[in-house]
Amino acid sequence: MSERRVELEVLRYHPETDAAPRFQRYSVDCREEWVVLDALNHVKETLDPTLSYRWSCHMAVCGSCGMMINGEPRLACKSFLRDYQGVIRVEPLAHFPIERDLVTVIDDFMAKLKRVKPYLIPAQARALEQGEYRQTPAELKRYKQFTLCMNCMLCYAACPEYGLIPKFIGPAAISLAHRYNQDSRDGGRAARQEEIAAAEGVWECSFTGACSEVCPEHVDPAAALQQVKIKSTVDWYLAHLMPWLKK
Amino acid sequence: MAQSSKPIVWGPFAAGGTLTAFLTPALMVLTLLAALGYTPDLLAYERLHAFAGSWLAKLALAGTVFLTLWSAAHRLRITCYDLGVRADTLVATLLYSAALAGTAAAALYLSRI
Amino acid sequence: MSRKPYLREETMRWVFRHPRYLRYMAREFSCLFIGGYGLLMVWGLKRLSEGPAAWRSFLEVLQSPASIAFHVLALGFALYHSVTWFKLTPKALPVQVGGEFLPDGIISGAHYAVWAALSLAVLILAGAF
CATH class of the missing domain: 1.10.1060.10 (Alpha-helical ferredoxin)
Incomplete structure (x- = not known):
C-alpha cells in the first residue's frame, strides 16, 4: 500500500499553560487512502498523546469530528489526505470558543x-x-x-x-x-x-x-x-x- | 421572546428583489441605449410624458421606485453590518428614510406630470 | 481542571476564506448599483416633470462618459443579481407535486424563461429595436 508523508499544522491550545492558541507542525507518514482523522489519530498514537480532539464513528454519522481544514469547515473523517497538497492546516471549528486544542465549547x-x-x-x-x-x-x-x-x-x-x-x-x-x-x-x-x-x-x-x-x-x-x-x-x-x- | 416585526422591512425587500431581478436589467438597457445615443422611442419626451400621464403608469412607476430603493436600502443595511459597521439602528434609519424620501419625491414629480 | 475557553476574534478575514464569500459580497454590492439606478429614475422623473428642455438636458447628462460607465457596471451587477436571485428561488419556494419536489432546475429555469420573455417585451414595447 502506498504511503505519503503529510505535514499537519494543528492549532494547539492548553488552557493551563497557554495565553493564546498556537500552531504546531507534525510530520507524519500516512497511508494514501487515509482521511485527516486517521492522520490525527496517528499523531496521537505515535507522536503526541497530548493532542485533543473529538471523534467517534469515523464514518460521517456522528458529527463529532467537525474542524476547519485549510480554512473550510469539514468532517475530519470525510476529508481524504489525497485531496490536499502541501501543509494541511487543522483548526477548531470557527466561531466557537476553544476548550482545548481542536475541542470547542458547544x-x-x-x-x-x-x-x-x-x-x-x-x-x-x-x-x-x-x-x-x-x-x-x-x-x-x-x-x-x-x-x-x-x-x-x-x-x-x-x-x-x-x-x-x-x-x-x-x-x-x-x-x-x-x-x-x-x-x-x-x-x-x-x-x-x-x-x-x-x-x-x-x-x-x-x-x-x-x-x-x-x-x-x-x-x-x-x-x-x-x-x-x-x-x-x-x-x-x-x-x-x-x-x-x-x- | 416576542416575534419580531422584521417582516415589515423584509416583505418589501423580498418583493423588491424579485421585481428588480425581473425588470431592472431591461430598464438599464433602455437608458444605456439612450446614453449611447440610440434613444428608444419610449424615452422621447412626448411619448414618455404621455405614458407617465396615465394613472396606471404613475402607480407602476412609483411602485417600482419604492421597491427598488427599499430592497437596495435593506441589502445595504446588512452589507454595512457585514463590513463591520455596528451602528445598525442608525444605518437602518438613514437608509430606510432615504428610500421613503426617494419614493415621496418620485410621487411628487409624478403628480406634476 | 481549570477551564479557560479561548474565543478567537472575528475579523473581516472571513470574506477571503473561501470564494463563496466573495461571490456573496458581489451579490450584496449589487444593491449599490440597483439603488443608484433607482435614484437615477427619481431624477429622471423630476426632469420629465419640468418640461421638454429639462428632459433633453437629462438625456445629455445620460450620454456623459461617467453615465455610460455607470450603466455598463450597473447592468453587470443587475444581471448578477437576477441570476443569483432566480438561482436561489427554488430554495425559498419549493414546489411539491404528487409527493415529489420539482427539481430546482425546473423552478429556476421557469424564472429565467419568464425573465427573458419579459425583458424582450419591455425592449420591444419601448421601441428599442
Whole structure:
C-alpha cells in the first residue's frame, strides 16, 4: 500500500499553560487512502498523546469530528489526505470558543437547540388504543431532508452572520425547528415561532448560503431558513393587516 | 421572546428583489441605449410624458421606485453590518428614510406630470 | 481542571476564506448599483416633470462618459443579481407535486424563461429595436 508523508499544522491550545492558541507542525507518514482523522489519530498514537480532539464513528454519522481544514469547515473523517497538497492546516471549528486544542465549547449550540423544541409536539394527542399517527409518503417527503442533520455544527462555522452575531439561533437549530413545523403530525409551530421568528431567530440570516454548501448531509439549511422567513412574513401580514382571521 | 416585526422591512425587500431581478436589467438597457445615443422611442419626451400621464403608469412607476430603493436600502443595511459597521439602528434609519424620501419625491414629480 | 475557553476574534478575514464569500459580497454590492439606478429614475422623473428642455438636458447628462460607465457596471451587477436571485428561488419556494419536489432546475429555469420573455417585451414595447 502506498504511503505519503503529510505535514499537519494543528492549532494547539492548553488552557493551563497557554495565553493564546498556537500552531504546531507534525510530520507524519500516512497511508494514501487515509482521511485527516486517521492522520490525527496517528499523531496521537505515535507522536503526541497530548493532542485533543473529538471523534467517534469515523464514518460521517456522528458529527463529532467537525474542524476547519485549510480554512473550510469539514468532517475530519470525510476529508481524504489525497485531496490536499502541501501543509494541511487543522483548526477548531470557527466561531466557537476553544476548550482545548481542536475541542470547542458547544454549550451555545446545545442551548439554542433546546430552545427551538426539536421534537414532535402532537397536534392532537392520541390514546394508545387509537393506534399510530399516520402519514402519507408525500407528507414524509415534506420534511425528510431536514431530518438528516447530525448536529455537526459545520454550518455554524461557515455562517458569517453567526460569527458576527453570536445570539443568532443559526442554521441547524432553525432547520430542525422547520423540520418539525413541516411534519403533518406536529402542532408545535406557534411555540417554536416564539424563538425562530424572533429578532435573534431567522431574521439574522442574510442568505449567504454557506451553510448548505458545507453541510455533509445535504440538509440545505439555507433553504429551510428562507422558507421560515417567507412563512413568518405571511404570518405577520395576516395577523396585522387581517386580524379578523386570527383564531 | 416576542416575534419580531422584521417582516415589515423584509416583505418589501423580498418583493423588491424579485421585481428588480425581473425588470431592472431591461430598464438599464433602455437608458444605456439612450446614453449611447440610440434613444428608444419610449424615452422621447412626448411619448414618455404621455405614458407617465396615465394613472396606471404613475402607480407602476412609483411602485417600482419604492421597491427598488427599499430592497437596495435593506441589502445595504446588512452589507454595512457585514463590513463591520455596528451602528445598525442608525444605518437602518438613514437608509430606510432615504428610500421613503426617494419614493415621496418620485410621487411628487409624478403628480406634476 | 481549570477551564479557560479561548474565543478567537472575528475579523473581516472571513470574506477571503473561501470564494463563496466573495461571490456573496458581489451579490450584496449589487444593491449599490440597483439603488443608484433607482435614484437615477427619481431624477429622471423630476426632469420629465419640468418640461421638454429639462428632459433633453437629462438625456445629455445620460450620454456623459461617467453615465455610460455607470450603466455598463450597473447592468453587470443587475444581471448578477437576477441570476443569483432566480438561482436561489427554488430554495425559498419549493414546489411539491404528487409527493415529489420539482427539481430546482425546473423552478429556476421557469424564472429565467419568464425573465427573458419579459425583458424582450419591455425592449420591444419601448421601441428599442
